[in-house]
Amino acid sequence: MxxxxxxxxxxxxxxxxxxxxxxxKGASSRLLEVVQPVVxxxxxxxxxxxxxxxxxxxxxxxxxxxxxxPTSDSGKFGRFGGKFVPETLVACLNQLELHFENALRDQLFQAELAVALRDYVGRETPLYHAERLSEYYKSMNNGKGPDIYLKREDLSHTGSHKMNNALAQSMIAKRMGCKSVVTATGSGQHGLATAAACAKLGLDCTVFMAAKDMQRQSSNVRLIKLLGAQVEKVEGGFKDAASEAFRYWVGDLERNYHLTGSAVGPHPCPAMVxxxxxxxxxxxxxxxxxxxxxxxxxxxxxxxxxxxxxxxxxxxxxxxxxxxxxxxxxxxxxxxxxxxxxxxxxxxxxxxxxxxxxxxxxxxxxxxxxxxxxxxxxxxxxxxxxxxxxxxxxxxxxxxxxxxxxxxxxxxxxxxxxxxxxxxxxxxxxxxxxxxxxxxxxxxxxxxxxxxxxxxxxxxxxxxxxx
Incomplete structure (x- = not known):
């Protein structure tokens, strides 16, 4: 079964x-009773x-x-998603959801974000025809095959797609009156983007990162620190760094803003990203x-x-x-x-x-x-x-x-x-x-x-x- x-x-x-x-909605997360069987x-x-x-x-x-x-007020995608969190966090997530929805409806916020994406991030990024890569594959099939294009998110400021979300959420954090942003990063790209966005907006930034990731992504760690952020080492992997970032956030909910860079976690975090x-x-x-x-x-x-x-x-x-x-x-x-x-x-x-x-x-x-x-x-x-x-x-x-x-x-x-x-x-x-x-x-x-x-x-x- x-x-x-x-x-x-x-x-x-x-x-x-x-x-x-x-x-x-206050329902217990006894998933064996409420979740359909896995196909x-x-x-x-x-x-x-x-x-x-x-x-x-x-x-x-x-x-x-x-x-x-399919979505609902609970952020469900079919049977997936939701807000299965300690009761102390439900109100904070509901407040975040409200600010997120207000930002989406606020024409001034959207205009400011559009300008920042253009002038700071460097959007739009090119859709690049990789001609030699296409020919490489066509040469294996008598000159026939698809044309391959690359969406060049690597050309965004700080070198990845992560800046799109980091900048927008940092702007929301400032609208909410938060003074400090906390986040977790694996490859360092989200940490780098968040550190840069916080420097631009005058926010304090703390980045949690696994020790092994700090070692193999040492160049990004140095850049994050150069941008004024504090890097906290965590034993384990990215999942452990993410958990520590949440604990840090819970320690001062009034001052801190938790900025998730991944489409995971409780609603509204995946929807925002x-x-x-x-x-x-x-x-x-x-x-x-x-x-x-x-x-x-x-x-x-x-x-x-x-x-x-x-x-x-x-x-x-x-x-x-x-x-x-x-x-x-x-x-x-x-x-x-x-x-x-x-x-x-x-x-x-x-x-x-x-x-x-x-x-x-x-x-x-x-x-x-x-x-x-x-x-x-x-x-x-x-x-x-x-x-x-x-x-x-x-x-x-x-x-x-x-x-x-x-x-x-x-x-x-x-x-x-x-x-x-x-x-x-x-x-x-x-x-x-x-x-x-x-x-x-x-x-x-x-x-x-x-x-x-x-x-x-x-x-x-x-x-x-x-x-």
Whole structure:
């Protein structure tokens, strides 16, 4: 019997007394009673062309009808999402939701954000035709194949898509009268973007980061400190840094603003991140119309927790003729257990305040994730992506560490672009995807971040060593 495992609360307050988890309506989070059984790969079988199968779409979805994303006041995407948090945090999240909704309706805020995105972040980012990369794949098929385009989020200020959300939420924090922003970061790109946005707006900033990530992303750590932010070391991984950031926030709710950079956690956090990242897909639609007079046939993005994938996907969810493909971190291989493929191999549970897919063992304990890309090491994923998986609207597959390294090298040598290792996972799936596509198809890959931060990791793997 498929069932749903219950993970821990988002955080507790400073006291270690046990808190009952509740949603925003005060209902107990006894998930075995309220969550539907998990549909497994054993239930229904389907083949995706040459891609690692991550999910079996439900037979209840009618392909000819549009697929609205179901949402409610609780921030639910189907059965995923919600606010499963200690009661002490419900009021804070409700207040945050109110400020978020007010900001969306405030024309002055939207105008200020638009100017800041243009003049500070450098939007819009180019939709770049990767001609040599396209020819590389066409040369393997008698000169036929898709045209590959890169959405150049690596050219945004601080080097990734993370600035879109960090800047917008920092502006909301200032509107709320908060003096300090607290956040957690994995690859350092969100921490860097948040530190920069806080410096611009005159806010204090504290960034929590795992010790191992501080070591492998040392250049970003130095830049975060240079921008005036304080970096707090945490033992463990990004999930532990995220938990510590929440604890810090709870310690002074009046002064602190918790700025999540990932589309995970309790409502409204995933919705906020997706909303402020959706500029990626909106620009892509306009740019595609200008460049070839239509829409992309396929859009591809890496999936760590979901911010850059949703940023690209969300605009095209109702366009059923546009394939949405997310690429998770296969790490050392799914069979090894050392990976970060929660949509591919995970089960449904509650983690960091929301119902989603998680890497967990038979006892419901979180399994430590692994990826060569620091930004993809998280045992869960955003609830909206979990819904897109379960509904069958999006396809999910995996690329392992070695495949990502080869894609990293290929883009460097063919296009003179150094992608992040996170983006390299999305590029890696082209090896399996391209042979399945029609000649002249248009593929957009989200190049979500710059790769100089990963140079030390790449060099340590000996990828460019001379023979």
């Amino acid at each position: 498929a069932w749903c495992k219950l993970q821990g609360a988002i955080v507790s307050c400073h006291s270690r007394t046990r808190h009952e988890l509740t949603d925003e 497994t790969r054993e239930t229904i079988k389907i083949m995706l062309p040459e891609l690692t199968i991550a999910y079996v779409p439900s037979t209840q979805i009618v392909e000819s009808k549009p697929l609205p994303i 997706r909303e402020f990242q959706s500029v990626i897909g909106k620009e892509t639609r306009i740019q595609a119309l200008e460049k070839w007079g239509g829409k992309p046939d396929v859009v591809v993005a890496c999936v760590g927790t979901g911010s850059n994938a949703l940023g690209l996907f969300h605009e095209f969810i109702d366009d059923r003729d546009v394939r949405l493909i997310g690429v998770e971190a296969g790490g050392m291989g799914l069979e090894s257990g050392a990976h970060s493929s929660s949509l591919t191999t995970g089960e449904v549970g509650v983690y960091h305040g929301a119902i989603t897919y998680l890497l967990q063992d038979q006892d419901g304990q979180v399994i430590q994730p692994h990826s060569i890309a620091a930004g993809m090491e998280y045992p869960g994923v955003g609830p909206e992506l979990s819904f897109l998986k379960e509904s069958g609207r999006a396809e999910f597959c995996v690329a392992n560490d070695q495949e990502a390294l080869h894609a990293y090298e290929r883009l460097c040598k063919l296009e003179g672009i150094v992608p992040s290792l996170e983006a390299a996972h999305a590029l890696a799936i082209l090896d399996k995807l391209v042979p399945t596509l029609h000649n002249g198809s248009k593929v957009v890959v989200n190049c979500s971040g710059r790769g100089d931060k990963d140079a030390a990791t790449v060099f340590n793997r000996g990828l460019f060593d001379e023979e």
